[in-house]
Amino acid sequence: MKKNSRKYVAAAAALATLMVAQPAYADGDIKCNAGPTKNWKPIAKLKKQAWMEGWELLKVQVEGDCYEVYARTESGQAIEAFFHPVTLKKLVVYRRGSEIYRAPGFSN
Template sequence: MKRLLVLTALGSLLSATTALATGLATCDSGPQETWQPQATLEKQLTDKGWQVRRIKIDGGCYEVYAIDEKGQKVEAYFHPKTLAPVPTKKS
């Protein structure tokens, strides 16, 4: 019985740690049908000189992996309605 309790507690701790590590930004973005298309964000960034590698959804935000105009690797978050940059929480 003790072993089961210890394993359950350990599993809960690992789940909480994973949730904290992945949630760097959160957007109150509403339903996806009200969002701007990812292609619009990609064009906005490539017009600034970025090389966009991937755009995905994370925490209700668009998460972008890219190389910026200075040649630096970037992981950035943008609000899907406004396409404004979203500040991230440091983990």
């Protein structure tokens, strides 16, 4: 194998590894208009809610003025979901960068 070919193969293998290891998530452009954080429900309640949906939580964080959840569904699919921090209403869910759920009437 030529020296340049090895570089291309190594680069392709590294890129493939990154693509498999990191699921493609949506951008963080979701706006919840949640108001002051003193009115937000605790993240622990959101974790319980997501668990009740059968999700395996990978990461829960504040993104802008929303709660953002990275999880795996019962079928093992990686998802990214945004919740309103005051109501804990599920607003939008993405899988592999594609929207798979949007709450009725929600627009960002």
